[in-house]
Amino acid sequence: MYTIGQVSEMFRLPISTxxxxxxxGLFPGLERKAGIRRFGAREIEALRVIECLKxxxxxxxxxxxFMAWTTEGAATYEQRKQLFETRKRAVEAEMExxxxxxxxLRYKCWYYETALxxxxxxxxxxMLPDRLPPEIxxxxxxxxx
Amino acid sequence: MYTIGQVSEMFRLPISTxxxxxxxGLFPGLERKAGIRRFGAREIEALRVIECLKxxxxxxxxxxxFMAWTTEGAATYEQRKQLFETRKRAVEAEMExxxxxxxxLRYKCWYYETALxxxxxxxxxxMLPDRLPPEIxxxxxxxxx
DNA sequence: GTACTACCTGAACCTGACTTCAGGTCAAGC
DNA sequence: GCTTGACCTGAAGTCAGGTTCAGGTAGTAC
Numbered sequence: 025m026y027t028i029g030q031v032s033e034m035f036r037l038p039i040s041t042x043x044x045x046x047x048x049g050l051f052p053g054l055e056r057k058a059g060i061r062r063f064g065a066r067e068i069e070a071l072r073v074i075e076c077l078k079x080x081x082x083x084x085x086x087x088x089x090f091m092a093w094t095t096e097g098a099a100t101y102e103q104r105k106q107l108f109e110t111r112k113r114a115v116e117a118e119m120e121x122x123x124x125x126x127x128x129l130r131y132k133c134w135y136y137e138t139a140l141x142x143x144x145x146x147x148x149x150x151m152l153p154d155r156l157p158p159e160i161x162x163x164x165x166x167x168x169x
Numbered sequence: 170m171y172t173i174g175q176v177s178e179m180f181r182l183p184i185s186t187x188x189x190x191x192x193x194g195l196f197p198g199l200e201r202k203a204g205i206r207r208f209g210a211r212e213i214e215a216l217r218v219i220e221c222l223k224x225x226x227x228x229x230x231x232x233x234x235f236m237a238w239t240t241e242g243a244a245t246y247e248q249r250k251q252l253f254e255t256r257k258r259a260v261e262a263e264m265e266x267x268x269x270x271x272x273x274l275r276y277k278c279w280y281y282e283t284a285l286x287x288x289x290x291x292x293x294x295x296m297l298p299d300r301l302p303p304e305i306x307x308x309x310x311x312x313x314x
Numbered sequence: 315g316t317a318c319t320a321c322c323t324g325a326a327c328c329t330g331a332c333t334t335c336a337g338g339t340c341a342a343g344c
Numbered sequence: 345g346c347t348t349g350a351c352c353t354g355a356a357g358t359c360a361g362g363t364t365c366a367g368g369t370a371g372t373a374c
Contacts, residue, residue, distance in 0.1 A: 029350065040333055043352090048331095059339075060351055072312070076273040079266065084331070098289055105281035112274040115267055121224065122264050128221040129257040136250035144243055167217070174320065185363055188322090193361095203370070205321055229361070 025055075026063040035071055042071075049088045050074055052095050070094075080111040081118065124166070131163040170200075171208040180216055187216075194233045195219055197240050215239075225256040226263065269311070276308040 032039045046054060046061065051070055055062045070091065077087050090107055093100035139145050151157075156164055177184045191199060191206065196215055200207045215236065222232050235252055238245035284290050296302075301309055 027351075038333080039351090041331085044332060058351095059353095072273070073277070076270055076277075079270040080274065098284070101281055101285040105278065105285055108274050108277040108281060112271065112278060115271050115274060119264060119267050119271075122260055122267070125221055125224040126257065126260050126264075128217070129225065129253050129260060132218070132221075132253040133250065133257060136246050136253060139243070140246040140250055172321075183363080184321090186361090189362060203321095204323095205370085 026068070028061050028063070031063050031068070031071070034068075035075070037071075045071075045074065045084075048084050050084070050091050052091050077111060080115050082111060127163045128167050131160060131167060134160050134163075171213070173206050173208070176208045176213070176216070179213070180220070182216075190216075190219065190229075193229050195229070195236050197236050222256060225260050227256060272308045273312050276305060276312060279305050279308075 026034070028039050028042055031037075031042055035042075045051065051063075051067050054067060055064065073090070074087055077090065086107075090104065093104050135148060138148055142148075153164070153168070154161065171179070173184055173187055176182075176187055180187075190196065196208075196212050199212060200209065218235075219232055222235065231252075235249065238249050280293060283293055287293075298309070298313070299306065
């Protein structure tokens with residue numbers, strides 16, 4: 025069993041954030057002793073899931089819904105499975121989007137390396153839009169589809 | 170030259186958002202005719218960069234700084250290059266983090282598929298923490314390091 | 315000449331996710 | 345017995361990133 029301070033250290037989360045999560049209902053059935061929160065294995069796992077769902081783009085409201093489901097046992101396995109499948113698809117989509125972002129950033133890195141080497145953008149302008157170095161052209165075309 | 174409505178359609182951004190960006194100084198030197206904004210190639214490219222920098226996790230404030238740099242010519246190539254390199258590293262880190270998130274989500278998908286098939290979590294509990302199917306064990310270990 | 319549409323403004327409002335604040339409890343060490 | 349440190353509360357504050365509102369203009373269609 026851990027205190028809020030210990031959990032705060034374990035997850036590198038401010039105490040205020042953990043209390044906020046509690047207030048939002050993310051630890052249903054959290055135990056207390058003389059008013060003081062006592063975090064057990066269930067809450068530690070809950071926090072891991074919270075961080076995961078948050079990272080997947082889910083809001084607090086929907087995380088609370090999930091936590092409520094976990095208190096309802098086998099009856100909500102289906103909903104919980106669906107939730108994770110949906111989040112998985114969302115993250116996969118997000119990673120594809122970030123891949124495009126990365127292409128743009130790589131192009132811009134090349135752009136400014138070249139501009140910096142030349143002292144101006146003239147040579148680049150002359151190469152646009154379809155006479156860039158092959159590797160860069162590929163990035164450029166993916167970005168400006 | 171495009172009107173704000175056309176740009177809104179092109180980028181699938183609400184008009185209010187584009188006006189907000191303008192107010193925040195993201196289109197330095199934006200042309201106007203009788204008060205009406207006229208978006209040219211420069212602004213279209215600016216919006217592409219804005220979306221990219223936003224997706225990389227940069228705030229409006231820093232995007233404004235970048236846009237200011239673009240008006241200062243060759244003197245700021247170095248800063249601009251550095252900015253894109255920093256954003257590139259940030260996105261790469263973000264993708265690694267998302268990869269971990271994905272591992273967790275895959276584990277949870279398996280978990281609830283199994284629980285759903287069994288009607289309870291008993292079999293899974295018996296496999297924890299180190300007797301999971303190899304493929305799942307790998308995910309589990311990466312998550313619970 | 316008037317209705318319609320697409321544009322304009324500044325100011326106020328909204329949402330989500332926290333954080334801060336003022337004031338209080340409680341056990342341990344000195 | 346009193347100070348210290350770690351915990352507690354509800355309410356208010358903050359911040360980013362927009363969105364909405366009330367009221368106004370400008371060009372075209374009939």
